[in-house]
Amino acid sequence: MHVKPVASALHWAVATGRRFAECWAGSPRALDVLTALGCLGLMSLDLPGLAAADNSLNGPLAACVLAAGCSTLLLRRRMPWLSFLAALLFIGWLHELTLIQFALYSVGRYRGRRAGILATLAYVAFALVMFLLPGWPEPRVETLSAFLSLVVPIGVLASAVGIAAYRHDLVAELTARRAESAVLHAVQEERTSVARDVHDFVGRELTLLTVRSEVLSVRSRRTAYAKDFEELADTARRAHLVLNDIIVQRGERAATPGVDGLPALAEESGRAGSPVRLVLDPDAHALSPLRQAAVYRVVQECLTNAAKHARGETIEVSVAADGPHVRIAVSNVLPDRTPGRAPVSAGSGTASMAERVRSLGGTLTATRTDGSYLVVATLPRG
Incomplete structure (x- = not known):
């Protein structure tokens, strides 16, 4: 009887959760908060031991100290060294090694390889001094090999992961700039x-x-x-x-063809494996040469894109000169892509096509609808 209200409430909860996740997933501040909370959660497992090992700390006070240390991770992008210094303080005072892992990762991630290596060396030297001094928690392992097999890998691994992430960010930024x-x-x-x-x-x-x-x-x-x-x-x-x-860069290139070149363009696309159904309004032949060149350029780029992303599918091309505008529409079905490498495309062809249309006072839109791709360009007839 109450299935429908329950289903509606469940649907609303799922939709709200999805929107919340999408809103927070790409937020750097949200990632910093989650990182700090994750570090605090791991360190809270040591609360009973910290309170027992240090008479100056009881449970609530130890929790406040750990929370203060973890809060430095909220500034890890701008000031990762602050988390690093807090982590060294925790090592010397509480012999706590959890925060140093997050701190070394942050230094390597947001300050690069050199800073990550220097921070790792400083951590190893400081931890070695603390390890050799009296007061290291029991059971104490007196051999240097135990130190090298436990304390050192913690810092080296965290720093290495941070440096790798830093390099990944650089590559992603370089790719975007290219x-x-x-x-x-x-x-x-x-x-x-x-x-x-x-x-x-x-x-x-x-x-x-x-x-x-x-x-x-x-x-x-x-x-x-x-x-x-x-x-x-x-x-x-x-x-x-x-x-x-x-126009000093004219060179020897011939002018862009007009609408008379569209049948040959469609024929060439068909020979390449992408058949074209061309519907050309006879009134389009009365357009100015510049507008005809724009029509040709739009159709040419659309056929190129279709050959990349929907090879073998029929391409519908329509050029209609109706009223004060010329409408160019190019559509093709998007096939279900099989596993493999996607075609290389930087979107530069679409940008140049849109630039050509805008230079003549027109508009261009490209949309995906129901498994198909549609490009519509509108130009004033002039």
């Missing part, structure tokens, strides 16, 4: 490509304008309009020279 650099480079390349297209398309029109103006100036040589046509021709030539000066 990916960011690749995206920035791709965006810059796309801007250069847009500039080249501007040069090719606009430069051609300026050349035609110059030639036409010169022809008209010759034809109207004996009229009052001859001087005006000559000035118009000179203005077009100067504009062409300025365009050449601005």
